[in-house]
Amino acid sequence: MAGPALPQELWDIIIDILATSRDDSDLEACSLVCRSLVAPAQSHLFYPISINHSERMGRFARLTSSSPHLLAYVRKLYMWCEEETVTHAARIPWTGLHCLQLAELSSTPPDSVLDAIKMLVSMPSLRVLEFYDCPPTEHIRSIFPCCNAGLQTFGFHFGGYDPPNPPLQFAVAVSETSVPRPKIRALVLEHSSSAVHLLDDPECPLDFSALEHVQCIASSNPGLAGFDISDPRNNHESALQWPCLESWLDLNVFPSLVHITVDGVGPTVEAILARLSLANGIVGMRLVLDDYLMGDIHVRDLQAVVLRRLPALRRMEVDASRIMMVSGLDETLHNVQGGLPWLYEKGILVVSFDLE
Numbered sequence: 001m002a003g004p005a006l007p008q009e010l011w012d013i014i015i016d017i018l019a020t021s022r023d024d025s026d027l028e029a030c031s032l033v034c035r036s037l038v039a040p041a042q043s044h045l046f047y048p049i050s051i052n053h054s055e056r057m058g059r060f061a062r063l064t065s066s067s068p069h070l071l072a073y074v075r076k077l078y079m080w081c082e083e084e085t086v087t088h089a090a091r092i093p094w095t096g097l098h099c100l101q102l103a104e105l106s107s108t109p110p111d112s113v114l115d116a117i118k119m120l121v122s123m124p125s126l127r128v129l130e131f132y133d134c135p136p137t138e139h140i141r142s143i144f145p146c147c148n149a150g151l152q153t154f155g156f157h158f159g160g161y162d163p164p165n166p167p168l169q170f171a172v173a174v175s176e177t178s179v180p181r182p183k184i185r186a187l188v189l190e191h192s193s194s195a196v197h198l199l200d201d202p203e204c205p206l207d208f209s210a211l212e213h214v215q216c217i218a219s220s221n222p223g224l225a226g227f228d229i230s231d232p233r234n235n236h237e238s239a240l241q242w243p244c245l246e247s248w249l250d251l252n253v254f255p256s257l258v259h260i261t262v263d264g265v266g267p268t269v270e271a272i273l274a275r276l277s278l279a280n281g282i283v284g285m286r287l288v289l290d291d292y293l294m295g296d297i298h299v300r301d302l303q304a305v306v307l308r309r310l311p312a313l314r315r316m317e318v319d320a321s322r323i324m325m326v327s328g329l330d331e332t333l334h335n336v337q338g339g340l341p342w343l344y345e346k347g348i349l350v351v352s353f354d355l356e
Contacts (some may be wrong), residue, residue, distance in 0.1 A: 008036060015030055015037065015041055018030065019044035024045060027045050028041070042070065047074070048078070049076070050078045050079075051078070051079045051080065052079075052080045054088065057084070057088045057089060061088060061091075061092060071094060071095050071096070072096050074096065074097060075097065076097075076101070077097055077100055078132075079100075079101070080103050081105040081106070081109065081134075083110055083112055086113050087112055089120060090116035090120055097125050097126060098128060099130070100126055100128065102117065102130070102134065103132035104133050105131065105135075105140070107139070108137075108139070109139055114139060114143065118143055118146035121148070122146050122148050126147075126150070127150060128152070128153040128154075129151055130153075130156070130157060130188065131155070131156050131157065131195075132157045133157070133158045141201075141204075144204060144206055145205045147205070147206070148182070149181065151206075152182070152184065152185045153184070153185065153186040153187075153188070154199075154206060155190070156188070156195035158191045158192065181205050183210045186214075187199075187214050189215065191217065211257060212256055212259060213257075213261070214254065214257060216262050216263075251280075252275065252276060252280070256281075257280065257281065258281055260272075260284075260286070262285075262286075263288045269287070273310065276309050276310075278311060280309075280310065281312055282310050282312060283312050283314045284314065284315045285306065285310065285315070286317040287316070287317070287319065289320050303341075307342060315348055315350060316340070317351075317352055320336055320351055320352070320353060333351055336349075337349065
């Protein structure tokens with residue numbers, strides 16, 4: 001005799017939990033069990049789509065042509081900028097695409113690729129636009145005016161290491177135009193100091209006056225000032241050649257800034273914070289520790305600088321997931337909490353282990 005059936009709400013929770021796994025086989029199995037599980041499972045399976053060649057785009061287009069309801073589940077699209085792939089993507093009637101990640105855009109893309117990208121970034125549903133491994137050329141700048149006014153997050157990943165000279169000041173003033181400009185709330189710069197000159201322009205149609213979160217990942221130095229790195233494997237000569245963020249990015253130009261994210265083996269965090277006005281309104285800081293930091297973590301000056309330069313700080317998050325994979329959970333937690341005792345005692349230190 002069959003037992004009582006679970007209510008749909010519990011099945012939805014179970015599927016949400018299964019979706020946190022990196023293995024999609026369980027979700028795929030759920031989508032084949034019964035009709036009531038198809039939609040919840042498919043909503044997770046098709047939430048992120050990664051397309052790195054035209055053949056895969058063709059298969060996806062054929063699938064959504066026969067099952068158009070799947071397009072409503074696609075919220076995040078990572079796509080290589082091959083001509084056939086991008087032009088095909090521009091013809092798909094996306095209904096809820098939230099995040100578009102464009103990779104491997106040529107420094108001299110054909111007009112058909114640029115036209116297709118301009119159509120994609122103009123979608124009303126789009127809120128996040130990011131470029132991966134794309135040289136910061138004027139072709140990318142030409143895409144900006146086509147972004148829909150609802151865009152909120154903009155990012156460059158691995159866009160190059162050439163620092164601006166002289167240091168740049170972001171144009172945060174709104175230009176005199178009747179065309180609504182996207183008010184960017186979050187800016188991501190990962191290994192992309194070369195890309196800043198595209199944004200630091202009075203004519204840039206992206207408005208940074210309301211920017212709330214800056215994420216700077218640079219890995220420009222072999223170690224964060226204040227951390228004692230005893231492992232000789234951390235002395236990467238190539239890292240010394242990469243420019244420091246504090247030499248070209250002044251966070252004071254963002255009057256609405258309330259949150260910053262920096263990496264623990266990249267720019268000297270103390271130098272970045274030292275340039276901040278004491279009147280800043282930053283309430284949250286996230287420090288990402290890289291796996292180059294082996295063994296014990298000893299912090300000498302960081303917490304003093306944080307407490308002195310960020311008077312409004314209410315949360316200090318340390319992402320130690322990469323360290324945990326080397327040192328283990330207990331040792332990593334002990335090292336971080338022991339290295340930042342003042343922040344820990346104030347109750348504002350949070351250690352996270354986000355492995356995504």
